[in-house]
Amino acid sequence: MDADVLFREQKSPWFVFVSLAILGVLYVAAVACRLLHISGLALCLRRPKDLRRRYGAWAVVTGPTSGIGRSMALELARLGLNLVLVGRDPAKLDDISRAVSEAHGVQAKTVLFDFSLVSTPQGDEAMGRLREAVQGLEVGVLVNNAGVATPHATYLHEEADAEAWVRMIRVNLWATTEVTAAVLPGMVERGRGAVVNIGSGATEALPSYPLYSVYAATKRYVTHFSRSLYVEYRGKGIDVQCQAPLFVDTKMTTNMVTQEGLLSWIIMPTPEAYALAAARWIGHRRPLCMPNLSHRLQWCLSQFVPDHVLNMHRLRENLRQRTIFQRLK
Ligand SMILES: NC(=O)c1ccc[n+]([C@@H]2O[C@H](COP(=O)([O-])OP(=O)(O)OC[C@H]3O[C@@H](n4cnc5c(N)ncnc54)[C@H](OP(=O)(O)O)[C@@H]3O)[C@@H](O)[C@H]2O)c1
Numbered sequence: 538m539d540a541d542v543l544f545r546e547q548k549s550p551w552f553v554f555v556s557l558a559i560l561g562v563l564y565v566a567a568v569a570c571r572l573l574h575i576s577g578l579a580l581c582l583r584r585p586k587d588l589r590r591r592y593g594a595w596a597v598v599t600g601p602t603s604g605i606g607r608s609m610a611l612e613l614a615r616l617g618l619n620l621v622l623v624g625r626d627p628a629k630l631d632d633i634s635r636a637v638s639e640a641h642g643v644q645a646k647t648v649l650f651d652f653s654l655v656s657t658p659q660g661d662e663a664m665g666r667l668r669e670a671v672q673g674l675e676v677g678v679l680v681n682n683a684g685v686a687t688p689h690a691t692y693l694h695e696e697a698d699a700e701a702w703v704r705m706i707r708v709n710l711w712a713t714t715e716v717t718a719a720v721l722p723g724m725v726e727r728g729r730g731a732v733v734n735i736g737s738g739a740t741e742a743l744p745s746y747p748l749y750s751v752y753a754a755t756k757r758y759v760t761h762f763s764r765s766l767y768v769e770y771r772g773k774g775i776d777v778q779c780q781a782p783l784f785v786d787t788k789m790t791t792n793m794v795t796q797e798g799l800l801s802w803i804i805m806p807t808p809e810a811y812a813l814a815a816a817r818w819i820g821h822r823r824p825l826c827m828p829n830l831s832h833r834l835q836w837c838l839s840q841f842v843p844d845h846v847l848n849m850h851r852l853r854e855n856l857r858q859r860t861i862f863q864r865l866k
């Protein structure tokens with residue numbers, strides 16, 4: 538046999554082995570980088586930002602009357618920010634307004650705004666009040682938190698009240714858009730600001746969210762809207778971020794999460810614990826983040842589960858919720 542051919546024959550299995558080994562290492566490195574990115578470990582180690590000094594003395598929070606929004610308002614007040622509280626219920630607005638001033642000595646203003654009316658004549662009037670309220674204030678932080686998940690778990694064709702979808706789209710998607718557009722001009726003028734839009738981990742960590750198709754789609758809008766604004770406004774000193782929680786223990790999830798006991802405690806932070814982490818993530822240059830560590834671990838784990846398994850599991854869970862909600866109706 539020709540020596541050259543012999544050499545080539547001996548070399549080729551090695552060549553294949555080494556190539557496969559390199560590919561393997563690159564793949565593991567890529568997975569590790571992605572997990573490290575998701576886990577946010579690097580950010581955990583950094584010091585939290587002084588939001589007031591960095592962005593300005595005021596924060597606007599929508600939906601501050603319950604759940605995540607209420608806890609975010611209290612946490613931002615604890616960090617020394619004055620608040621513009623935007624919500625639909627005057628009594629609850631007064632209550633949170635008093636709570637932040639009494640607990641943390643900050644100033645608070647309230648704006649009455651039912652977001653399900655945004656982009657109607659009544660909504661335009663409320664938008665005018667909001668514009669007026671922020672006029673002349675140094676609004677550094679905007680938290681677009683108000684959101685609804687009703688109609689609850691249902692097949693799309695089953696919901697008799699089609700207007701309910703429209704209201705959901707108005708609150709979750711269009712109000713977020715209009716409020717952002719109303720607060721941005723001042724931030725652009727001052728060359729600084731942070732916009733935090735509350736999306737949902739359900740649409741980031743999971744391939745689908747069956748029986749909540751419209752809700753999930755509105756939250757995907759929030760993510761993509763934020764990603765594009767992040768790029769659009771970065772050069773103007775404004776940090777736009779979508780924060781995407783998985784389950785948090787609020788009135789929205791009362792009948793949505795069927796786990797109980799230790800497991801629910803592990804997967805589902807209280808709004809107070811959630812807000813503590815969420816405020817720390819403001820100002821870190823990430824267009825999308827999942828502030829709570831337990832949520833990030835669930836996100837990491839979901840990366841290893843095939844889509845059809847996640848889909849089947851979610852469908853089963855949400856069908857169970859559909860039964861609960863039908864019974865409640
Ligand atoms: N909890 C979770 O597991 C979870 C997970 C992912 C994403 N999120 C998102 O987190 C955000 C806060 O939800 P949450 O869990 O804290 O729910 P929540 O306790 O029900 O709070 C929702 C807030 O939005 C306000 N809101 C609802 N409809 C409104 C309207 N038409 N006009 C003005 N304000 C309105 C509510 O006001 P009222 O007090 O007057 O009802 C309340 O302040 C939402 O955007 C939600 O999609 C929550």
Ligand SMILES: *[C@@H]1O[C@H](CO)[C@@H](O)[C@H](O)[C@H]1NC(C)=O
Binds near residue numbers: 802806830832
């Ligand atoms: C995240 O969630 C867990 C429980 O669900 C909670 O105990 C913890 O305090 C939260 N905080 C952070 C920083 O991740």
